[in-house]
Amino acid sequence: MAARTGRAAGVIVMAMTLAPAGCGGDGETSGGGAREESTAAAVEAARAYQQASVEQDWKAACEARTERLRRSWGANTVAECIEITGTPRLHDRSDARVSTGDVVDVEKFGPYPAGIGLRVTVDGGGGVIVHTALRLVPGERGTWLVDQAVNLPETEPTGPEAVRTALQRK
Numbered sequence: 001m002a003a004r005t006g007r008a009a010g011v012i013v014m015a016m017t018l019a020p021a022g023c024g025g026d027g028e029t030s031g032g033g034a035r036e037e038s039t040a041a042a043v044e045a046a047r048a049y050q051q052a053s054v055e056q057d058w059k060a061a062c063e064a065r066t067e068r069l070r071r072s073w074g075a076n077t078v079a080e081c082i083e084i085t086g087t088p089r090l091h092d093r094s095d096a097r098v099s100t101g102d103v104v105d106v107e108k109f110g111p112y113p114a115g116i117g118l119r120v121t122v123d124g125g126g127g128v129i130v131h132t133a134l135r136l137v138p139g140e141r142g143t144w145l146v147d148q149a150v151n152l153p154e155t156e157p158t159g160p161e162a163v164r165t166a167l168q169r170k
Contacts, residue, residue, distance in 0.1 A: 041142065041143075043103060045144035046136055046144075049134075049146050056086075058086045061085060062085065064145060064146055066137060066147040069146065069147050069149075095125065098122050100120055101160065103116050103160075104117045104118075104163055106163075106167050109168045112147055116137075117135055117167050118136065119134075119158050120132050130151060132149055133150045133152055133163040133167050150166045
């Protein structure tokens with residue numbers, strides 16, 4: 001139980017930083033209509049994931065994660081993921097404002113498959129601003145799933161290269 005509580009605390013911190021993403025640029029994704037549609041679908045998947053986190057819809061948030069990511073947080077099933085992330089928050093984040101950066105292709109790194117990287121900036125008000133790099137990977141039937149999330153340091157750049165670098169160092 002103590003191990004789950006510790007993991008839950010880490011997940012809560014991450015969930016508090018994630019909020020709905022809007023459509024950002026498409027950085028390095030030029031190359032035709034199919035590529036643009038795929039990129040738009042990935043950005044929409046990130047937005048839906050973030051929105052589910054803000055609304056504390058843990059079932060939707062857990063279903064939007066890859067199995068590999070859920071297991072890295074100690075959840076072998078969606079039900080376990082819901083249990084871990086379903087811990088009540090200390091603060092309401094429903095009014096958080098979100099912006100996204102350019103989408104960038106990211107290479108396979110360690111256990112993470114190749115996919116699309118995206119910076120999400122959450123302005124929670126009161127000077128609390130958090131930048132997070134997300135790795136999205138193709139799921140079944142044209143869906144996209146969040147496979148990695150890394151907070152970016154406030155004092156460092158947050159552009160496409162910073163997203164790529166962050167997703168290759170963790």
